[in-house]
Amino acid sequence: MTVASEAPRLIVRTVALRDHHELLGHLPETAPLAWLHNGDGLVGWGEAARLDLPAENEPNGQRFDTAARWMSELAAAADVEDAVGLPGTGPVAFGGFTFDPRSPGSTLVVPRVVVGSRAGRVWLTTICDHPGSHPDALLSSVTSTRYIGPLTWSDGSLSAQGWGGAVAAAVRRIRAAELHKVVLARDIHAEAGGTIDVRTLLSRLARAYPNCYTFCVDGLVGATPELLLRRAGGDVTSLVLAGTRPRGSTSEEDERIAGDLLASAKETEEHRYAVESLRTALTPLTSSVRLPDHPELLRLSNVQHLASPASATLREGVSTFDVIAAMHPTAAVGGTPARVAMDVIRELEGMDRGRYAGPVGWLDTRGDGEWGIALRCAHVEGSRARLFAGCGIVAGSDPEAEIAEADSKFRAMRSALAD
Numbered sequence: 001m002t003v004a005s006e007a008p009r010l011i012v013r014t015v016a017l018r019d020h021h022e023l024l025g026h027l028p029e030t031a032p033l034a035w036l037h038n039g040d041g042l043v044g045w046g047e048a049a050r051l052d053l054p055a056e057n058e059p060n061g062q063r064f065d066t067a068a069r070w071m072s073e074l075a076a077a078a079d080v081e082d083a084v085g086l087p088g089t090g091p092v093a094f095g096g097f098t099f100d101p102r103s104p105g106s107t108l109v110v111p112r113v114v115v116g117s118r119a120g121r122v123w124l125t126t127i128c129d130h131p132g133s134h135p136d137a138l139l140s141s142v143t144s145t146r147y148i149g150p151l152t153w154s155d156g157s158l159s160a161q162g163w164g165g166a167v168a169a170a171v172r173r174i175r176a177a178e179l180h181k182v183v184l185a186r187d188i189h190a191e192a193g194g195t196i197d198v199r200t201l202l203s204r205l206a207r208a209y210p211n212c213y214t215f216c217v218d219g220l221v222g223a224t225p226e227l228l229l230r231r232a233g234g235d236v237t238s239l240v241l242a243g244t245r246p247r248g249s250t251s252e253e254d255e256r257i258a259g260d261l262l263a264s265a266k267e268t269e270e271h272r273y274a275v276e277s278l279r280t281a282l283t284p285l286t287s288s289v290r291l292p293d294h295p296e297l298l299r300l301s302n303v304q305h306l307a308s309p310a311s312a313t314l315r316e317g318v319s320t321f322d323v324i325a326a327m328h329p330t331a332a333v334g335g336t337p338a339r340v341a342m343d344v345i346r347e348l349e350g351m352d353r354g355r356y357a358g359p360v361g362w363l364d365t366r367g368d369g370e371w372g373i374a375l376r377c378a379h380v381e382g383s384r385a386r387l388f389a390g391c392g393i394v395a396g397s398d399p400e401a402e403i404a405e406a407d408s409k410f411r412a413m414r415s416a417l418a419d
């Protein structure tokens with residue numbers, strides 16, 4: 001691992017490609033990078049530059065500023081020929097930030113090779129250190145994906161019942177007016193007989209959740225429905241999710257559950273905190289924030305959510321990392337008030353979330369990019385996968401119902417791991 005604080009000088013070439021194979025078909029097994037949505041997106045591999053950010057002790061530390069500075073230095077020093085000129089062409093960094101600024105593990109990776117596709121255009125970007133050199137990784141042959149094999153499952157920091165106890169404790173604290181909402185998560189572990197081929201997980205997730213953002217950055221792999229921020233020029237969009245119910249087994253049952261979700265005072269309260277945290281974060285950085293008056297329904301194969309699509313126009317000079325720093329953690333993954341919720345999470349979950357529930361995505365040197373909230377994901381290391389799922393807790397939450405909701409959220413990664 002290279003720990004770099006100064007950005008290196010890179011030679012970057014983006015050319016149009018005529019053939020459009022499935023993006024995932026290009027990926028080698030080692031350290032793949034991916035961001036996919038409805039078949040479009042970016043895949044990358046190799047490592048031309050990397051920034052590993054230390055844990056911060058200050059609650060409002062500097063990690064996003066450091067990342068922004070590193071990207072600007074990289075852009076200023078790079079020799080770029082970009083024959084395509086779309087968001088995601090030229091130099092690109094994939095990144096993942098820890099949920100808690102006190103946790104180590106936030107990172108940005110600039111790959112050696114990127115293949116991208118967007119609205120019928122396909123491109124290849126190579127990133128080298130010397131003029132005329134070819135990234136070795138480009139020449140490496142791609143092996144076919146492997147099955148995962150049998151898995152052994154175990155609890156993470158808390159058993160389901162133990163976590164239910166944490167939910168009950170959170171409800172008591174909310175009822176005692178310490179806070180309004182907190183999102184509590186738990187982890188579970190899977191152990192395979194050999195190294196887990198992350199590409200197998202990516203292709204299963206992309207197939208099962210085409211409307212989600214299927215990602216892989218530095219071993220964190222998942223398919224999140226929650227878009228933290230898409231930036232194209234001065235326009236930003238976001239999709240706030242909070243409020244969840246399972247899918248029905250018949251269309252009648254599905255409709256009935258959806259009706260309950262849309263009408264539930266508890267779920268709309270949970271959703272409102274998430275919307276308000278986004279509005280508060282974006283208002284100082286934008287000229288206007290557009291949000292619907294009432295949430296819509298977002299249906300995924302495992303769950304349905306209350307969803308509010310947001311859009312805004314950024315003020316001059318605001319960087320993508322300024323926006324991410326202001327938004328994270330939204331009350332969809334932290335709580336309200338944010339600081340109290342962060343302390344309650346540290347105290348009650350009994351684990352380090354790592355990059356789960358943190359911002360994950362990519363950024364180019366124009367500042368365009370897409371960042372999701374890392375949900376429905378697992379941290380995969382060798383033969384082990386650590387899966388995460390969390391639920392928003394408010395005064396009306398019931399621990400048994402939250403255990404069931406977390407199980408349905410785990411299902412995305414559990415199914416991806418099952419051959």
Ligand SMILES: C=C(O[C@@H]1C=C(C(=O)O)C=C[C@H]1O)C(=O)O
Pocket residue numbers: 183185226241242243244305332333375376388389390391392393409
């Ligand atoms: C925290 C997670 O999901 C978040 C919590 C939700 C809820 O509590 O209803 C819904 C969507 C996400 O914002 C997760 O999937 O782990």
